[in-house]
Amino acid sequence: MKKDWLSIRTIVAAGIGAAIFIILRYISIPVGFVPNTTVQLSYIFLALIAVVYGPVAGGLVGLIGHSLGDALQYGSVWWSWVVVSAIVGIGFGLASHFLKISDGEFGWKSIAVFNLFQVVTQAIGWFLIAPILDISIYGEPANKVFVQGFTAGILDIVTVGIFGTLLIWIYTQTRTKVGSLKKEA
Structure with a gap:
């Protein structure tokens, strides 16, 4: 099924999705051993919205969601990580091109494809882009931001890999599988 990635439906989904993303940012678990780094449940929901509605x-x-969440929660926006959240959302959404979520299909092959996209996207974003932007925009020390980026990346990869995959699978169970309805004679 060809997706219309810039439709009213997509824009409405993005608006509602951003609001829910902001709310979910308040549910986070501090890591403790790395400053300003938490387990973020909002990326689980981002994965669902992105694979259903596209990049x-x-x-x-x-x-x-990340920029308004930062502004509301902390009073300022940390743009380097906002950029990565947008990139991660796009990466999750690109996986939708290879998935048949709206057809109710999310088997082992789809799970592998989704997780390949999410691992690669998040690794590039959190391990490289976020620390490099932190250094170039904010003048942060390299050793600090690479540890933060690596820790956040691993936590998000694992969280989305387990709970994001589960949420997408649950969503697909609500969809009617193609060919499952038969016309009565």
Whole structure:
């Protein structure tokens, strides 16, 4: 099924998704051993929105949700990580091109494809882009931001890999599988 990634439906999904992303940011678990780094449950929801509505919705939810969440929660926006949240949303959404979520299909092959996309996207984003932007925008010490980025990346990869995959699977169980309905004679 060809997706219309820039439709009213996508924009509405991005708006509602960003609002829910902001709310879910308040549910976070501090790591403790790395400053300003937490387990974020909002990325589980970002994964669902992105694979259902595509990369535009995923990118907008990451961008709007993270920036407004930062502003509301901390009083300022940490743009380097906002950019990565948008990239992660886009990466999750790109996986939707290879998935048949709306057809109710999310078997082992789809799970592997989704997780390949999410691991690669998050690794690039959190291990490289976020620390490099932290250094170039904010002048943060390299050793600090690479530890933060690596820790956040691993936590998000594992969280999305387990709970994001489960949430997407649960969602697909609500969809009617293609060919499952038969016309009565």
